Amino acid sequence: MKTSKWLIVAIILFTNSIAFANTEDVPPVSEEKYGYFLDKNHKSTRIPFELHSNLILLYAKINDTDSLRFILDTGVSSIIITDPYVLKPDKLRLTRKVNLTGAGEGKSISAHVAIDNKFAMGRLKANHQNIVVLEEDFLRLSEYVGVPVHGIFGYEIFNNFVVTIDFSKKELILMRPDKYRYKPSKGDKHPLIIEDTKPFTDAVTLFADGREHPIRVLIDTGAGHALLLNNTPKESFRLPQKVIRAQLGRGLNGVINGNLGRIDKLRLGRFTMDNIVASFPDSIAFGSKLRAGQSRQGNIGCELLRRFKVTMNYSQSYMVLKPVKSRLREKFEHDMSGLEIRAEGIDLRSYIVNHVAEDSPALKAGLLEGDQLLFIDDHSASEMNVSEIYKLLQRGDGRNIDLLVKRKGDIFFTQITLKRMI
Secondary structure (H helix, E strand, C coil), X not given: CCCCCXXXXXXXXXXXXEECCCCCCCCCXXXXXXXXEEHHHCCEEEEECEEECCEEEEEEEECCCCCEEEEECCCCCCEEECCHHHCCHHHCEEEEEEEEECCCCCCCEEEEEEEEEEEEECXXXXXXXXXXXXXXXXXXXXXXXXXXXXXXXXXXXXXXXXXXXXXXXCEEEEECHHHCCCCHHHCEEEECEEECCEEEEEEEEEEECCEEEEEEEEECCCCCCCEEECXXXXXXXXXXXXXXXXXXXXXXXXXXXXXXXXXEEEEECCEEEEEEEEEEECCXXXXXXXXXXXXXXXXXXXXXXXXXXXEEECCCCEEEEEECHHHHCCCCCCCXXXXXEEEECCCCXXXXXXXXXXXXXXXXXXXXXXXXXXXXXXXXXXXXXXHHHHHHHCCCCCCEEEEEEEECCEEEEEEEECCCCC
């Protein structure tokens, strides 16, 4: 997918708590079962998911809400409600205010901690859960994903179950750890390091600068890119000869800027992939905000992970990767237009140009920030989703894309000639 847009890094790096509310008049906590469990003592369950721009979206309920969409993110330690308007504030047990700091070039953002909540996702249930509720929808995930997104979760799912992500069937399989048995037919087993609630692996080797670079990476299901590399005291990566400046994505604290380039080769276990599109974030937005002592050189996201059937077993500290052979042969591509769009409107089917890259086909076609896309080739934009639009814009070097555009009440035609920029 479009790497410059779909790096969603929602990692909480630290929180600064202050007193928020007096809880003396709050009803006492009930005596229901604590923690995460499968209803009726099932040993496993299958939960369908949606894949939008390489992000895994699941439906879940908080207390008595309608089903909400959550991004499954291994980098997140708490349930985070990014859109606070979907909850009823008077029904929450708010105990304190926190400041959240994560990736991005902006300042920390404010949120509240709500205790004693119910969480349900199919047969998966959890009682007495603390959740973090943002004061405002700072991340605006719905606009960038193109469908309603209400929150992010991750760690507790992976920590309580053996989790298999089947990208081919778009299905999440949860199994009680005491019932899971590894077999070689399930794929190759690789050690995991669980550190600060996040999964890392040493099973990755880069081939760049004429050298082999064994590196430690975060397995990040909350990122849509293939590979991100950040310079550390242990390893410094020289930028590829050909790079482009880009907005790599959004984190908790705003935009992440940096460079995009290609790495010659990456080996994950015994599987090798060539010509990988890699993100190199600016230190101010990413590297400088990593928790002191973390020894990682980057992360791999779902553009790479989706080429495998992935099983994460936190209790035994390993992951299992079973390749999808047809996907291993797919090329890694990046957007060829220079357009970044956002979705607006009640149904999120009105597409606005959010950014136009310098010296890009979109700029040469005369497109400007704020333009609205009405038709893309012979398709009404309102009948497409964000993923479908970006697929059109990232395949076919030299291909012409016709656009009908609205600007300040005026409507005009233009044409983008796609160009592989990296």
